[in-house]
Amino acid sequence: MAGADPLRAVLQFLSTIAHELGRAILAGIQTLLPHASLPDDLVDPVGFLAVLTLFVVLAGVARRIAWIVVVTGWVLLAVRIALILAGR
16 A cells, blocks of 8 residues: 555654653653663653654644734734725
8 A cells, every 4th residue: 555655654654753752852861760660561652742842832832823823914914904094
């Protein structure tokens, strides 16, 4: 199936990013708490949770920016209508 190859590539990319991010987070925890023994099977769950957290944060930021743009557009449109009605 030709449509699955791009999807597979994207999923593989996300898996690689999540794995490396999870490894970095666990290495950071290991640096802060050198006596803690963290199992290697936590790397992928921590990484995927971090990737999902980043997506949620980016979506929240994008939503706020979208609202700012929409409100600014309505304000500018209202000013334009007010100027037309004032005869300018």
